[in-house]
Amino acid sequence: MHLTRHLNVAVCGAGAFGQNHLRIYRELMRSGAPITLAAIVESNPSAADALHLEWQVPVFGSVAECLHVTQHLDAASVCVPTSAHHAVAQALLLSGVDVLVEKPIAATAEEASELVLLAKAHQRILQPGHLERFNPAVTAIRPFLNHPMFFEAHRLSIFSPRSLDVDVVLDLMIHDLDIVLSFVQSPVQSIHAVGLPVLSQKSDIANVRIEFESGCVANFTASRVSTERVRKLRFFQPHQYVSIDYARQDLLLIDVSPEPVASPALKIEKPAVIPGEPLRLEIESFLQSVCDRTIPAVTAHDGARALQLALDINAAIAAHADRAGLRRFL
Missing domain, CATH: 3.40.50.720 (NAD(P)-binding Rossmann-like Domain)
Known part of the structure; x- marks a missing residue:
């Protein structure tokens, strides 16, 4: 900065x-x-x-x-x-x-x-x-993005009364929704979702499957009633598997040779990640935009898009609850 x-x-x-x-x-x-x-x-x-x-x-x-x-x-x-x-x-x-x-x-x-x-x-x-946009592991993977087609996101936290004014989708999952939206850059085609309250009056655990118009599919699991803390994103793109551990700021790439051989060779790589606190990096980026009058790294449009997807997921959760007779739990 x-x-x-x-x-x-x-x-x-x-x-x-x-x-x-x-x-x-x-x-x-x-x-x-x-x-x-x-x-x-x-x-x-x-x-x-x-x-x-x-x-x-x-x-x-x-x-x-x-x-x-x-x-x-x-x-x-x-x-x-x-x-x-x-x-x-x-x-x-x-x-x-x-x-x-x-x-x-x-x-x-x-x-x-x-x-x-x-x-x-x-x-x-x-x-x-x-702030996960500023996670050093997320920053480090961007040069390697190559038409990702399947995502698995897991964000699990121990219960805390800190954010009970919103459900787990708006509280936790929205981080991964924003990251995947920024990676895929394709409109959402369909949403399948289920969520249940456990220790609050709102959904505390949710599982979502999203298909994009590009054909990419993403599965998201978020829980704020877990016994452990997990913040991971894994995805596949042509001839490559990528694993991001947000908490450890760790990045792993596994390449598979595109050549049609009997025993495909695997190449494991751990790109360098410069550690840093995401919140500080986020605030520094914000202040730089304020000083220079430049478009922020995460725009208001990005925030509105992630919010809309989260709200659409909650609507899908409510619709599933009606179909499955789960309204008594919500």
């Missing part, structure tokens, strides 16, 4: 993930980056008092109060619950502030579309927080 001007930033929502954004901004400031954490927005009064003591910056109870008092704000991270993404991001964009909004970009497709149009009309940066 090479910023050519000073940026004043804010973090809206200082819950579990907002704390991570605050940590990254502090690390960047300590490393000499020309940024200042100018404000924090936190609606919980007791949490706000603790934040003011820890960070020694103004803490406001609402984004409206923050915008009224803070004289100059260049950029903000929006880490509030999904249901508030639209309202908070809208207020910031209307005030001329560039926005990094955590995934999903909004709660509904209509809200996402409004934010996309608003950012365009006001010439603001609007970047959705799909």
Whole structure:
């Protein structure tokens, strides 16, 4: 990251993930980056008092109060619950502030579309927080992409009450949906999905099969009630198998000789992956776009597209529940 001007930033929502954004901004400031954490927005009064003591910056109870008092704000991270993404991001964009909004970009497709149009009309940066795009293993595989045709994605997490305002598709699976959409670059043709609530009132585990118009097929499994943490993506493309371990930032390629021989030769390769924290890389990329006025690496359109697919999957889950008589579980 090479910023050519000073940026004043804010973090809206200082819950579990907002704390991570605050940590990254502090690390960047300590490393000499020309940024200042100018404000924090936190609606919980007791949490706000603790934040003011820890960070020694103004803490406001609402984004409206923050915008009224803070004289100059260049950029903000929006880490509030999904249901508030639209309202908070809208207020910031209307005030001329560039926005990094955590995934999903909004709660509904209509809200996402409004934010996309608003950012365009006001010439603001609007970047959705799909941080796996910045995972070094994902970055390293892009030069090797060659018409992938079959994906298997597994994202399993131990139960946490952190994101129970959304289901497992919008909470976890959306990361893999965004990655596969960026790899395949083809419209979705069909969706088959099943999901069930386990420890919450929304789907906590889901399995999805998607076929794209290109003929590519992708299977996704996501669970937030697992006994282990798994974040892996595997896919096949002509004469090659690829395995990505997001957590380990590990990449494995297995090539199969295209020659019709009796015993096909296998070539195993582990391309170099430069390690790094995806969230920090994401925030650095966002700030660079803010400074240079360039299109962000993950666009608002990308965020809206991933959200729409997630919502279509939830509709397919609901339809399957009706067919299978599972409504009593939902």
